[in-house]
Amino acid sequence: MRSYLLALLVMLVLLSGCQSTEQPLQPSDTPQAPIIFNHFKATANTPPPLADSSQKKQTSQLATQQATKQPQANNRNQDLWQHIANNLTIEVYLNKALNKRIAWYSKQPNYLQIVSARAAPYLYHIVSKIEQRKLPMELALLPFVESDFRPTISSSEQAVGVWQLVGATAHHFGIKSDQWYDGRKDVLASTDAALAYLEYLHKRFDGNWLHALAAYNSGEGRVKRAIAENKKRGKSTDYWSLKLPKETSEYVPKLMALSYLVQHPKHGLIRPKLANKALTTELNVGQQFDFSVIANLSGIGRSQLHKLNPGYLKNQSSPNGPHTLLLPLQQQSLLSSQFFKNNFTGEYTVKKNDTLYSIARRFGLSVKKLKAINNKHSNLIGIGETLLVGQPRTMPDSLMIDYRISPYLEQNEVAIPTIAIQYQIKPGDTIWGISQLYDVPHSDLAQWNKLTASSILTPGTQLVLHLPQATKTVSHIHNDGLLSELEKTLKQPH
Numbered sequence: 001m002r003s004y005l006l007a008l009l010v011m012l013v014l015l016s017g018c019q020s021t022e023q024p025l026q027p028s029d030t031p032q033a034p035i036i037f038n039h040f041k042a043t044a045n046t047p048p049p050l051a052d053s054s055q056k057k058q059t060s061q062l063a064t065q066q067a068t069k070q071p072q073a074n075n076r077n078q079d080l081w082q083h084i085a086n087n088l089t090i091e092v093y094l095n096k097a098l099n100k101r102i103a104w105y106s107k108q109p110n111y112l113q114i115v116s117a118r119a120a121p122y123l124y125h126i127v128s129k130i131e132q133r134k135l136p137m138e139l140a141l142l143p144f145v146e147s148d149f150r151p152t153i154s155s156s157e158q159a160v161g162v163w164q165l166v167g168a169t170a171h172h173f174g175i176k177s178d179q180w181y182d183g184r185k186d187v188l189a190s191t192d193a194a195l196a197y198l199e200y201l202h203k204r205f206d207g208n209w210l211h212a213l214a215a216y217n218s219g220e221g222r223v224k225r226a227i228a229e230n231k232k233r234g235k236s237t238d239y240w241s242l243k244l245p246k247e248t249s250e251y252v253p254k255l256m257a258l259s260y261l262v263q264h265p266k267h268g269l270i271r272p273k274l275a276n277k278a279l280t281t282e283l284n285v286g287q288q289f290d291f292s293v294i295a296n297l298s299g300i301g302r303s304q305l306h307k308l309n310p311g312y313l314k315n316q317s318s319p320n321g322p323h324t325l326l327l328p329l330q331q332q333s334l335l336s337s338q339f340f341k342n343n344f345t346g347e348y349t350v351k352k353n354d355t356l357y358s359i360a361r362r363f364g365l366s367v368k369k370l371k372a373i374n375n376k377h378s379n380l381i382g383i384g385e386t387l388l389v390g391q392p393r394t395m396p397d398s399l400m401i402d403y404r405i406s407p408y409l410e411q412n413e414v415a416i417p418t419i420a421i422q423y424q425i426k427p428g429d430t431i432w433g434i435s436q437l438y439d440v441p442h443s444d445l446a447q448w449n450k451l452t453a454s455s456i457l458t459p460g461t462q463l464v465l466h467l468p469q470a471t472k473t474v475s476h477i478h479n480d481g482l483l484s485e486l487e488k489t490l491k492q493p494h
Contacts, residue, residue, distance in 0.1 A: 080124055080276040081116070085263045087137040090209055092256050095240065101250070101257035106268025108432045112261075116272040118149040121280045121308055121326065122162075122187045129191055136209060138259050139198060142216075145255045151185050151310040153441055160184040163194035173197050180318035186311025188282065188326065210239035210252055218248040280308065281331045283344070285323045291315045298339045300328065335372045345373060345388040350381050363389040423463045430457065438465055 077083040092098070105111060116123070127140050143162035147153045154160045158167065161184040165175065173193035175183035183189040198216060205211035205223070215223040226242040235241055239252060261269040285294070292315060295302040306312070308326045317323050327334060334340055348359060356379050360370040371377070373388045381387070423434060431451060435442035446452060449463050457463075 078276050080127065080274040081112075081262065081271050083276050084127065084137055084140055085271070088259050088263055089136050090138050090256070090259070092210075097240070097250070097253040098257050098260070101253045102260060102267065105257055105261055107430060109268055109270050111432065112144075112258075112269055113272045114436060115144055115149045116274060119143070120274060121328065122191075123274065124276070124278045125188055125280070126191050129188075129195060133195055133199065135195060135199065138209075138255060139195065141255060141258050141262065142194070142213075144258060145251065148441060148443075150441060151187050155443075156447065161190045162187055163190045165190055165193060165197075169193075169197060176318075176322065178318055178320070180314055180316065181311055181322065182313060183311055183322075186309070186322075189311060189322070208239075213252050213255065214239060214242070214244060214248050217251040218245055222248075278330060279328070280326045281329050281334045283325050283327055283334065283340075285317070285325060285344075287323055288319050288321075289317050289323060289325075294325065297343055298327070298337075304328065331369075332372055335369065336375065341373075341388060348387050348389045350383055350385040350387060352383055354381065354383075355379075356381060359387065359389065365389065419467055421465050421467060423465055425457045425459050425461050425463060427459045429459070431455065434463065434465075438467060440465060440467070 077086060119126075123140070126143070127137070130137060130139050143149050146164040147162045149162050151162050152160075153162075153164075155164060159165060160167075160170075160182065163184070165184045167177070167184075170177065170184050170190070170193055173196045175189060175193045177183055183193070198212060201212035201215045201220065202209060204220060205215065211223055211227070223242070223244070226244055227237045229243065230237045230241060258269075261267060262271060265271040291302050291305050291312070294300070295305055302315075305325065305327075308328060329337065348363070350359070356367050356370060356376075359381075360367045363370075365373075367379075370387070370389065371379075423438075425434075431446055432442050435445045438445075445463070445465065446455070448466060
């Protein structure tokens with residue numbers, strides 16, 4: 001009996017031990033990421049971390065092995081800025097540099113609203129290109145950091161456009177440039193080149209986006225030398241540990257701070273409202289064109305066409321192309337417009353065995369576009385039916401003007417003179433605020449006065465501004481009173 005009781009007791013102990021073993025991980029029990037130790041401790045007066053503080057963080061090499069969140073599944077929000085915020089993926093945590101930049105932006109609460117108005121005709125297209133390439137959404141904010149989204153701006157280093165591309169880089173990545181056209185000022189063409197360059201840098205720096213972004217600003221060689229120097233000294237090679245030029249050391253924090261505030265606008269930056277749809281459509285005219293002719297045919301003001309297409313340096317496109325125009329119309333509106341039907345479509349009679357797919361393929365269209373041109377809602381077509389197709393039927397010289405008989409259209413190529421004025425700083429003034437008052441880039445204002453973006457302005461001291469003289473060219477006279485429909489749309493309250 002004793003041996004039986006002893007055996008029963010042993011069995012109970014063994015069963016109890018089995019029940020206490022660790023259970024398999026359930027889907028909700030996924031392992032946490034390694035811990036990141038912040039280089040800077042946030043206080044009650046600083047915003048929360050850039051990533052959710054409830055998540056455990058990675059090792060101190062936060063910038064060397066850059067983790068990315070998965071963007072929200074193709075759930076496109078009706079507001080483009082909300083969509084951008086939802087899909088920002090690079091995880092970086094607060095440090096002194098980021099808090100400094102967040103504080104700087106917070107002093108300019110209207111910054112994003114002002115610059116978003118400039119970006120509105122292009123931003124949807126830029127976001128789409130980034131998504132097509134499966135790149136981080138943060139790159140959509142880079143033109144804001146680079147140029148405050150000014151397509152024609154040039155730096156002291158001869159970097160041009162919203163992406164601030166230098167000539168050699170632009171040429172290497174397929175940008176055309178001649179006396180007629182500078183693709184660096186063409187927002188969408190320069191976007192393709194800039195994203196291709198960033199993809200290249202991302203690969204060159206072994207998938208580290210912070211290194212790639214630093215190289216985009218200061219050059220691949222400079223960042224590689226900084227990494228090599230840290231390796232030689234046994235130091236960390238993450239972005240935050242590298243010795244880089246002052247501009248570059250502030251460049252990445254500026255981008256990441258802007259990314260943070262787009263996600264958390266309650267911390268000081270008003271996030272604008274913008275419809276999550278294309279406000280403009282690209283049209284390949286297919287031949288050399290004159291802006292005045294396109295303006296006359298389309299009913300779109302010539303000044304508006306030039307403003308949307310700053311890559312064109314004259315009133316004509318180059319004989320060698322490109323011949324693509326950005327128009328202030330949504331695609332459906334363009335395809336159904338009389339302008340498009342009259343000048344950029346031909347007719348095709350449906351034959352036996354034809355399908356919408358075969359016809360679309362023959363004329364280089366998508367089925368969706370072919371249906372849109374013909375206001376079709378189904379795929380049914382009948383033999384003998386006449387369809388409009390995207391085959392230009394304009395004459396080769398029908399979009400040009402003989403400038404010998406139209407001298408008033410000739411381009412004024414004389415450099416615009418400037419005048420230096422003095423501005424006395426008042427209490428509460430900021431570099432950004434003064435730059436917006438006079439419509440000059442804040443980077444230029446800082447450069448003219450040997451200041452940095454974070455310089456303290458002392459009331460009573462003088463700043464110098466170089467402003468264009470109020471000259472009025474002949475071409476300007478013919479454009480008085482024209483206000484773009486797109487601008488009108490953007491000024492309407494959302």
